[in-house]
Amino acid sequence: MSVARTVLREQIKEILLERILRGELEPGERLVETRLARELGTSQAPVREALRDLELLRLVESEPFRGARVRAVDDSQLLPVFPVRAALEELAAREAARKAEGDVSSLERELDAMRRAAVREDWRTQIAHDLAFHRAMVELADNEPLLQSWLVLGIEVSTAFAVYWTYWDHLDLAEFHVPIVEAIREGDSARAAAEARKHVRRTERVVRQRTRGAERRAATAASPAG
Numbered sequence: 415m416s417v418a419r420t421v422l423r424e425q426i427k428e429i430l431l432e433r434i435l436r437g438e439l440e441p442g443e444r445l446v447e448t449r450l451a452r453e454l455g456t457s458q459a460p461v462r463e464a465l466r467d468l469e470l471l472r473l474v475e476s477e478p479f480r481g482a483r484v485r486a487v488d489d490s491q492l493l494p495v496f497p498v499r500a501a502l503e504e505l506a507a508r509e510a511a512r513k514a515e516g517d518v519s520s521l522e523r524e525l526d527a528m529r530r531a532a533v534r535e536d537w538r539t540q541i542a543h544d545l546a547f548h549r550a551m552v553e554l555a556d557n558e559p560l561l562q563s564w565l566v567l568g569i570e571v572s573t574a575f576a577v578y579w580t581y582w583d584h585l586d587l588a589e590f591h592v593p594i595v596e597a598i599r600e601g602d603s604a605r606a607a608a609e610a611r612k613h614v615r616r617t618e619r620v621v622r623q624r625t626r627g628a629e630r631r632a633a634t635a636a637s638p639a640g
Contacts (some may be wrong), residue, residue, distance in 0.1 A: 426454060426464035434484055441486035445474060471566055474635050496618035499612050502564050503548065507594060507610035509555035511603040518599045520550040525591050534586035540584060547591055568611055
């Protein structure tokens with residue numbers, strides 16, 4: 415494979431990854447190679463390779479004769495992800511506090527964007543910047559295996575963000591990130607790690623609450639009429 419084609423594949427993968435995480439490409443949506451190649455002004459080969467990479471990240475699934483589509487995730491698949499994500503983001507925040515040397519500008523940009531989107535009640539944009547905040551935090555840790563491990567959670571992370579959106583005031587959702595930013599800015603590794611873990615567990619509680627509600631409704635529907 416040529417260097418140019420490898421670079422093109424990576425560029426296409428990043429474009430599609432961003433669209434999936436932002437919710438522009440929704441769970442279950444078909445990813446047609448010819449259409450994507452035409453839109454991106456390239457041949458089908460690097461698109462096909464990028465889709466394979468995204469399948470390894472569990473963002474995309476494919477079936478014979480049906481092509482590729484954005485992978486859909488339900489709550490039963492989400493719940494096992496939270497302990498893993500909590501561990502990864504706890505480590506990321508700890509390392510970011512140690513290595514950022516007080517420079518949290520990338521986090522502040524995403525936080526400000528979240529606040530502006532919340533005021534406009536633009537939930538899709540707010541989710542995108544919320545996700546970007548967490549990725550920026552992981553990138554501040556400056557640990558490539560950690561970043562790749564976080565990206566593997568892909569669609570589960572973005573789905574979790576969409577799930578908890580209706581349970582909180584949107585401005586509150588933005589402000590939840592402030593303790594993480596402050597701890598990383600101050601270089602307080604222990605506090606940054608604790609705040610990052612608390613942040614993830616807050617989302618987990620919402621998903622568990624939603625799961626219990628769904629189970630109660632299913633049990634009610636299955637019980638004989640009294």
